[in-house]
Amino acid sequence: MRESLFILLLACCFVVGISIDTITRTQPIQDSETIVSSGQAYKLGFFSPASNSDRYVGIMFNVPGTAHIIWVANRERPLNGPSGTVEILEDGNLAVLNGKKEILWSSNVSKSNNDTRAQLLDSGNLVLTDSNGISIWESFQVPTDTLVQKMRLSASLINLTSGKSAFDPSIGSFCARLNLFQIPQFFIWNNSKPYWRSGPWSGNTFIGIPGMNSAYRHRLYLQEDNSGSMYFINDYSDTSGMLYYMLNSSGVINQVSLDRNGYWNISWSSQESECDVYGKCGPFGNCNPRDSPICACLPGFQPRDREEWSRRNWTGGCIRRGRLQCERNQSASEDQGKQDGYLKLTNMKVPDFPEPIAIPEEECRSRCLQNCSCTAYAYYNGIGCMHWNGSLIDVQQFSFDGIDLYIRAVYSELDAGKRKDMKAVIASTVIVASLLIAFSAYICWKWLAKNKGGDQEVKLLSEDVIKMVNTVSDTVVRAKFEELPLYSYETLANATNNFQSKNMLGKGGFGPVYKGKLLDGQEIAVKRLSNSSSQGVEEFMNEVVVISKLQHKNLVRLLGCCIEREEKMLIYEYMPNKSLDSYLFDASKPNILDWRRRAIIIEGIARGLLYLHRDSRLKIIHRDLKVSNILLDEELKPKISDFGLARIFGGNQDQANTNRVVGTYGYMAPEYAMEGRFSEKSDVYGFGVLLLEIVSGRRNTSFYHDENELSLLGYSWRLWNETQATRLIDAAIYDQGIEHDILRYIHIGLLCVQEFAKDRPYVSAVLLMLTTEISNLPRPKLPGYTGRLGSPQSESSAQRDCSINDVTVTVVGGR
Template sequence: MTIPCFMFIGIYVSVSFFTTSYAADAITQSQTLRDGKTLVSKHGSFQLGFFSPTASDTKNRFLGIWCKNSSVSSATTVTWVANQHNPINGSSGLLMINSSGNVVLLSQNSTVVWSIALSKQTPNPILQLLDSGNLVLREARDGNSRNYLWQSLRWDEKAGLYRSLLASSSSDICDNYGRCGPYGMCDISNSEVCSCLKGFQPKDPGNWKYADNSGGCERITPFVCQNGDGFEKYGGVKLPDTTHSWVNQSMSLKECRASCLNSCSCTAYAISNVKGGSSCTIWFGDLISLRKLLDEGQDLYVRMPASESDTDRPRKTKIIVIAVAAVSIVSGTFLAVYCIHRRRRKLKEKLRKDGMMGQNNEGQKEDLELPSFSLPTLITATDNFSFNMKLGEGGFGSVYKGRLVDGQEIAVKRLSQSSRQGIAEFKNEVILIAKLQHRNLVKLLGYCIQGEERLLIYEYMPNKSLDFYIFDQNQGRLLDWSQRFPIICGIARGLLYLHQDSRLRIIHRDLKASNVLLDKEMNPKISDFGMARIFGGDQTEGVTKKVVGTYGYMAPEYAIDGQFSVKSDVFSFGVLLLETLSGKRSRGFYDRNHNLNLIGHAWRLWKEGRSLEMIDKCLSDSCTLSEVLRCIHVSLLCVQQLPEDRPTMSTVVLMLGGESALPQPKKPAFFLGKHPSSEAGSSSSKNQTSSTFGVRNETSSTNESSITVLEPR
């Protein structure tokens, strides 16, 4: 499947556009790719060739992949670079497959600057550029075109994006060359990875809003070389790209600074301690690939104009002090009396607010009935909510893995401060789960409310979510029928507890495969109660103007008229059951021959007596036919159009575990598919990826769209 260009973590670089290219998308041992020519993927989405980092730099050449039809007129989105740290001097680059079947990138004098070495030789290797932007090496005669000997891209479960496997084996997003562009600082510990240096601003603010920082930063005040220029010090950083730099191995810090000031082209300097003395490095031109390091790092001094430099600050401070002193003398007693009166008034107001806040917090804690964690404890456990600890992105925030001081692993759901609906869902989830105790429901360990922060602490689920397995052919083999059937029964028991056996009657309203987590013994646990509703007394159904949930799982009466009940969850369970049996997504499956979706497909096969044809192929050797057929029958009973025709979850549990005859299902709801031409226009008002408290595989959520607000008819 073609992956859109914007899904890649790339860098923007100015390139020389090419006038020639191969019509083919691959090279064999009898072909080469020289600088000036490119490979183009089959449908023209991506291009492989040589480029220079900037328009003015024609000496340093790199082999990379970029989006061929980029919407940016002056730059190209580069998604992968081979010789990132070893540029080729001039246009002598040559890419080829040698006689041993290894891919080599050669520069002048046939020097190898980058290579792919295989453990065993293959007779007919082919290097091919795919429409996904993935460069792969495979055996040309292999019948399975997905068997790769090597590939440039891999799926990152934490980030949910394709990331390049560069020769440098970069460990995080900041290792991508030019991630934050010129004069941009990359800091993996910040929620916003890129920031501009002091005195600089984003060159393209519009792109920065969407985390596209590759355009970098520009000076707020145009730089004019003059006496009095100073420097801004940045400690603990990885020094920028040294392509345009000068090094002197016998200069002191003071001499290095003076040398930089003597040249109007100097933009920064740094000093490094070396054996027997110190080494001075001076940069000329843009500063690229700056990053903040968590430990160690060096000091970098960036040149600033006199009006903004540290050398000008003492003079400014002196002027301010004199002015303030003069105003104080003139104002005298009047100003002093006014300040005292104002301070007293603020102190009284602060005491009044603190008293109110103390009462509110105390009331919250009494209502929540859970242990309260301090924010510093959670910051330490999650390494300050670092990108490397991130498990997934939810509708109302992010989820991080953490480890407490006693060694216990936890999952921390951090509510997004920008979410308008988040606080209500946060309190809803805390109050609900605090009162629920069942082996098939995720366990809430505690919460944190401090300032603007709202956090939930859950038990950590090491085996990811159900969708990670059932929608992937390779992972699906790890979950045979002997494991899937107990998972199905466990989900049913969890829903039964919510509907009938708990102290409260609860409608989940967002049951789906990504909201079923698996513990270390592969026991299912229903999660994410932010959208759940409580029924009191004998209440069995309700109506809402705010429809929430996920397309493909919602019952018709709920999606159309806002009516929800325990039977709404039963419908969602029926869809989930069909997905678990077939390995196909409710939202992603389409039977073009009969214009049917997954529900309609299952109904047609059942009516024709061919239900077993819909079963996931990886289950064919392990399934018990009687159990599988009974599960298909139960699923069709659950997705019937009218709520009163659907069984309760107590009946579902009995039917799954029994052997008695089952009633005949009626025609299901939402069984028709969509004409391909109309698919582009059918989307929810807001796309989300469901929260998880285990390691996530973001590929499992690409076809899910969660609804946040929908006015019913």
């Protein structure tokens, strides 16, 4: 009897072991059940997106507190309730059935039998095998919107398709696939139109993706199988495999990875600016997100339709200003001795439709010159010589990376280019000479002051003088080399009606900001450094140096600067809807910012912050993220502004310390305000405050509830713990139908404002929480200032200084 019982228990264990990762005819799964891969990496089960009671069957990472879906079976036909099953049909197909046993989805394999089984592998691949163990269907062959490790995308059959939204997995309008024509490229398509392009594959990288260095080379590559078919593969070498690429409903591919703290982070995104949209500037147009407007014609070309171009409708592109020499009548006497040539453009994303030519680099130019229809050429190791015939489409200027592109130009354009280069040399020489004169003058002055025995006041003054000289000169040099336009005082005075008060848009720590209009009709915002400003030349220089290197749709664009006589001004693109606080806290505009717009604003701020922290060439900490520094464009989309306090981090630097703490009370993270330590997590704290302000419609810096609550954060925390967080929601946006979404945003906001930096998520994880459905977010801990100390409640400009031995240390400086 005991032996029989042992055999029975052993058999039961065997059955349970089989059911862990496998579905058979006798072992279906119901709504409350899952199967888990043998290595515990993935699971298959039922799920519902946020604010949606529909049920779907999907494969997801088997990570606690997350529901990152990598594949959906019944994305077009959801279940209406928890009565579904996943089972093997009599014909051997894998299927999803509802409570009425109607088939909502099937593997639809014609050559199957009734002795099949579906196994979830540790790669995340769901494989249907026949009685001989041969695969007859795989989920990797019919992906949805996600590319995981070891998954292959082909040029024809296997591609990614987006969902309709973050909460609706049904098929959307975007798809991503490999294009093998001429040189392999990766495309995102919006229905039948190209939306984004990676640039040609060099054998290691896609050369149209800046910064695609060795960190990416070992994760993405092309592979040819035995049949000669090419596949695009994500082969992340980390054994955890917790990295994937997802095509979202907006047509953007995000690279997502799991960090050591259990947060999912977006580490790369395919679209950082408007210039990443395919063909933004039309044929022969060049897109540079640092310029305003972002589109310009390539050298030697002019707008096809100037009226449409002035309206910023660039789709018509450009046409050549003059005829090429090879197109002219060679017998004309004035043409003798004049030849076409090439203008060199650096850091370029090369145009679409490259034609590879198997010739040495030294022949690449001459071969193109012999062909009158060859409009451009380039050479890149791993690809070789590339020629372009006809129109040049989807050209972009990067701030770094990219390659040299040579544009065919008429003789007159070549001559003009030489004159321009000569002017640049002369200008640079004058600047360098001015620097030397200024520095020499300072050395002489300091020597005289020292010999006169100047007192401490003179010593302090000398530090300000050298900072002024070095800063102004350095700003000019940097502006020159960054090709940042320099505006004259006269131009800006005319544009702003001599800085009349009626043109003033506002006033901050830097000084007043004026609205202006240039002669070409372009509206601008002019930020003028005030002599009484609490900020100085250092902040002015800092803003020029930092923001001149940035390019993102959610960052305000710097158009130029003015350094003339005693004047120091920054010129920005004009934001017609001013700052976010003018809408958020204005009782006369309660219905303009509905929940949909507020959610877009929150996501846009997060995307801009992610670019600063992770995706720009430099790691930048803003240090003054607040509601008045969020500007709104004509479509009420957000742009982060005011980089006077921003700091640039080195490649491996995670945090820094300062003895001069400056910022805005109510937005400064505790570790920064109290200890002078700042990092990415400091900006995340400010973002969390912003998020809670946007959801509640209340200012953190002026909020007061009762004697027990010192801030909006404290009030939010109390309501959250009492499960009454709905009371925090602005009455102007409250709707029971979207209550779940808003509460999720409040949850994320509280995660961002936790007291200790180590507990806060990185902004990449925050963005992922905002844009994807995560079933179990971590429980937030106590917010900053609500436990040990009260939060400062005013935006004071006061600062306390302790001066010892000629060194000034600012303890706290609010703005």
